[in-house]
Amino acid sequence: MLDSYDNDEGTRAEIARRFRVSLGMVKKLLQQRRRTGNIAPRHRFAGRKPMMVATHRSQIRSFLAKQNDLTLRELRGALGLRCSVQALHAVPGKMGLTYKKRHSAPVGKTAQTSPGHVGAGASTKRPSTRHG
Numbered sequence: 001m002l003d004s005y006d007n008d009e010g011t012r013a014e015i016a017r018r019f020r021v022s023l024g025m026v027k028k029l030l031q032q033r034r035r036t037g038n039i040a041p042r043h044r045f046a047g048r049k050p051m052m053v054a055t056h057r058s059q060i061r062s063f064l065a066k067q068n069d070l071t072l073r074e075l076r077g078a079l080g081l082r083c084s085v086q087a088l089h090a091v092p093g094k095m096g097l098t099y100k101k102r103h104s105a106p107v108g109k110t111a112q113t114s115p116g117h118v119g120a121g122a123s124t125k126r127p128s129t130r131h132g
Contacts, residue, residue: 056081063075073085
């Protein structure tokens with residue numbers, strides 16, 4: 001496409017029709033070649049940019065070092081971020097930080113909770129009393 005454009009074989013719109021691509025595609029390729037000198041795909045620059053950058057990660061680490069029981073909402077407010085709580089939830093895990101264990105959780109039971117071992121092939125269902 002760009003060789004055709006360079007050889008004056010038509011306007012950008014005519015070249016787009018000839019190669020069955022959009023006019024925007026031709027314009028973007030020309031612009032990328034002019035800007036970078038290359039028309040190779042730039043996948044690493046595509047997509048949504050992350051809201052949490054390195055400075056946010058260092059701030060999160062320092063906030064949690066001072067006060068390790070902050071909720072995600074409190075942490076988001078302290079950082080002044082406008083992201084969702086779910087977006088913030090993933091960041092400490094990626095940083096290798098873990099959540100503080102809850103001291104209010106009930107103590108694990110060590111006693112057996114089921115009535116006992118049922119033999120092989122035995123059914124725990126009661127027989128049906130309905131006939132018919």
